[in-house]
Amino acid sequence: MAGPEKSESKESTEAKIKEAARRVFTEKGYAATRTRDIAEASGYNLALINYYFRSKEKLFDLIMLEELQLFIHSIAQIADNRETSLIEKVELLASHYIEMLIANPGLPLFIMNEINRDPGKFVAKLGVDKRKSPPHIVIQWQAYTGDTNPANAMHLFINLISMTVFPFIAAPLLRNRTGMSTTQFFALMEERKKLIPMWVKQMIEESAQQGSTTANKPSRKKERK
Amino acid sequence: MAGPEKSESKESTEAKIKEAARRVFTEKGYAATRTRDIAEASGYNLALINYYFRSKEKLFDLIMLEELQLFIHSIAQIADNRETSLIEKVELLASHYIEMLIANPGLPLFIMNEINRDPGKFVAKLGVDKRKSPPHIVIQWQAYTGDTNPANAMHLFINLISMTVFPFIAAPLLRNRTGMSTTQFFALMEERKKLIPMWVKQMIEESAQQGSTTANKPSRKKERK
DNA sequence: AAAAAATTCAATCATTTGATTAAATAGTTT
DNA sequence: AAACTATTTAATCAAATGATTGAATTTTTT
Structure with a gap:
């Protein structure tokens, strides 16, 4: 044996x-x-x-639930915290999330894939979230930029998550096209802990200026053609 | 067509x-x-x-190859074009790629998933690409920002693709969390055709200012706060 | 230590699934 | 129309796979 x-x-x-x-x-x-x-x-x-x-599926559901928690909760936790500022949230999200993803590089693809396979199933598992109100970060975002269109805060939030998570999903392809090693890839991701908050801050600043164009605002930004 | x-x-x-x-x-x-x-x-x-x-796998390989082509080639085509400017490339990439993704929303997740399942297989299929030189867009990127560190152009390129592609991968999750309909989701993506180039341009400008602190900067760029 | 309960395994079952076969049908050529 | 080729199907096979069983082994309780 x-x-x-x-x-x-x-x-x-x-x-x-x-x-x-x-x-x-x-x-x-x-x-x-x-x-x-x-x-x-x-x-x-x-x-x-x-x-x-009891079965393959029972075991899977058990694991899927935990992984979902890891993937979703760690975002929601930070994004909904009423004690932190907007900038702090952005910095925490990028650094903590990238940290977690370096430890679990396969997680995003797994989650996205299985949610896609059976959306209704895990919707239920996630605490059905009959939308009370948007996450605190979105509120702060809107307040800061003065942009009343909720879609714009949504765009910026999508950008934050996209820039953080997507590289881990595309890693095999990315590594193939660039000849990057796993170590190099992780190093690149480490860099993004600080870079992503920087980029997002730029977007917020810019958005703040544009969101208030209907009102009076010092436009110290240039026109684009 | x-x-x-x-x-x-x-x-x-x-x-x-x-x-x-x-x-x-x-x-x-x-x-x-x-x-x-x-x-x-x-x-x-x-x-x-x-x-x-001949078999399930043969049929799959056939389809996978075509989908890969659709997913990769349409990027490479634009990113490697020597006739277009950097800004034009960014605008074309965002608009054409989002157009294609709206027509094939499931494509990115499918591609990422199957590449992950067997990286070596499709690496081979993709024209092994023993990297002659980086895509033209990266060259232009570096020239424009004056940033000699190739990793930084890489970061910006990753951001462009991330902001474009990731929303389609996360669509089921996103729609669930926000209660968005498919139509609303596509409308949001339509908006991004113009927004993404704007954000990327901001990043490039910013990067140009930071990257050129050591070198003489050629052309126009904007002052920032 | 004996009895009882929990744990582990080899063997096996029942269903699913990729693939094949042999025959029927439709289409083309002579 | 007869002969021939290409297309399509129902029936079936063989391997893979999720699950179960009954016995062996270990652990816990008495």
Whole structure:
């Protein structure tokens, strides 16, 4: 028997299977993952995954929920904090989120993919969020720029998340086209912790100037052609 | 254009199956797609897909190659054009690419996902591109900003693509969190055709000022706060 | 230590799924 | 029309895969 290494506590096996499942699921997605892959990755017998978790799908849902939490909550946490300023939020979002993504590079693609596979399912899981009010960061954003059109705050928020998350989704393609190594890629992402807040601040400044063009405003910015 | 039907010539069936396969594959991905799904979507018998294309994988590779071309080539085409200015490139990239993405909203997630599933495979398919030189847009970028560090041009290019493509990848999540309809989402993306070039220009200007502190700066640029 | 409960595994089942086959049908050529 | 080729289908196969079973082993309780 290929006994890996026991000597852990009694729930060790269950935890190990779950951890192995997390690795395999996040790497290959639900459909491409076979229960046998999980068994092999965990070092335990196939039947164990059905013994501890009732089925492949139950196990997946468990993991998906946790990963979703990690992906969504860490944004919402910061974006909704009433104690921090707008600029602080932007800086925290970029640095904390990139930190988390460097630790879990495959997370965004996994999440986007599985949400796309069955949107309704995880909508429900996420605390249905019958929109009370927009996140605090959007309120602050609108107040700061003086732009009453909510779509514009939305655009800027989308930009922040896009610039932060997308590189991790496109990493394989990006690395291929540029010949970048994984290490180089991570270094580039590290740089963005400081760069992204800078870019976003520029956008906010610019937006603040334009958002108030209907009113009186010192236009010290140049016209574009 | 994009004539999906060639009237009723003899290759009609083959074309229809391929088109159905494209729909199913791009929606569900390779692993989650059953050949029976394709048969059903095309309205033909299961055996036909093996009659016209040798196997599920052959059919997939065929489609994947075309989608890759659509996704990559349309960028490269514009980014490498020696006739257009830097600003023109940015404007063309945003508008043409968003246009294409509105017509194929599922494309980015599909591409990223399948590249991630087997990076080596499609790397090869893409014309191995033993990097002669960086795309023309990057050259222009560096020249304009006077920034000799190639990583910085890379950052800005990443930002451009991120802001353009990511919203389409995150659309299901975004629509869920904001309660946006598909129509509203597309309208928001339409807006970005003009907004993204504006934001990118701001970044370039800013970068030009910072990057040129050590060198003499050629042309016009704007003063900032 | 004996009994009971929890854990683990090899073997097996039932269904799904990619692929093939052999026959039927439609289309073309002679 | 007969002969021939291309297209299409129903039926079936073989492998893969999620799940179960019953026995063996280990751990806990008495």
